[in-house]
Amino acid sequence: MAGATAQKRTSSGRGPLLTLLAMFADSAAAAELFRMVRWNGGVSCPDCKRKNVTRYCRYQGHLQRYTCKDCVMTFNDKTGTILHYRHISIGNWLLALWLFLCGSLNVPSIMFISQATGHAYKTTYYMMRRIMEKIRNLPEGQLEGTCETDECYIKAGSKGVA
Numbered sequence: 001m002a003g004a005t006a007q008k009r010t011s012s013g014r015g016p017l018l019t020l021l022a023m024f025a026d027s028a029a030a031a032e033l034f035r036m037v038r039w040n041g042g043v044s045c046p047d048c049k050r051k052n053v054t055r056y057c058r059y060q061g062h063l064q065r066y067t068c069k070d071c072v073m074t075f076n077d078k079t080g081t082i083l084h085y086r087h088i089s090i091g092n093w094l095l096a097l098w099l100f101l102c103g104s105l106n107v108p109s110i111m112f113i114s115q116a117t118g119h120a121y122k123t124t125y126y127m128m129r130r131i132m133e134k135i136r137n138l139p140e141g142q143l144e145g146t147c148e149t150d151e152c153y154i155k156a157g158s159k160g161v162a
Contacts, residue, residue, distance in 0.1 A: 020098055030091035031062040035077050046080040047073045062090075082130045092117050096127050 024030045044051045045068035056065040056074060065076045078084045083093055099113050114124035 020095065024091035024095050027089055027091055028062040030089070030094055031077065034083075034090050034094065035064065038077060038081070045071060045073055046075055047071050082134055088119070088123065088127065092119065093127065096124065097131055100128060100131060 023033060042051050043053045043066055045053055045066075048068060048071045050068065050070050052069040053066045054069060056067045058064055059076075063076050063078065065074060067074050078086075078090075083090060086093075096113050096117050099108055099116055110124050110128055111121060113128065114121045117124065119127075
């Protein structure tokens with residue numbers, strides 16, 4: 001009998017973490033996932049915000065470079081994100097982000113994430129600081145659509161009372 005802590009299985013028979021690791025193992029697959037999420041409404045220039053963009057070339061085997069026809073700016077998939085000018089692979093960024101946001105009920109430690117991604121503590125600390133800064137700077141607003149929350153129980157009272 002499966003316990004209450006058993007992971008939900010996907011259609012492939014693996015849990016979500018194993019499915020995620022399989023997706024991020026290949027840098028081209030991780031870049032494709034990042035591209036789908038980043039450009040879900042179509043590719044637009046980060047400078048002039050117009051969608052008059054053409055593909056320029058691929059580089060590093062998996063990243064796409066674009067040219068804006070209006071402002072003649074060249075940019076890539078990582079331009080304007082926390083991944084810009086970073087030598088850490090997209091798969092490691094996405095894995096660290098998933099572990100930080102969805103990994104467990106409690107936020108995992110930076111040491112745990114550094115061991116999971118195989119990076120030094122300092123590198124992982126830098127990654128988490130960048131992620132937290134972006135989350136802090138998100139615009140506030142009302143939630144729309146279907147929203148799901150989890151309960152939080154806080155023990156209140158004096159120290160001696162259980």
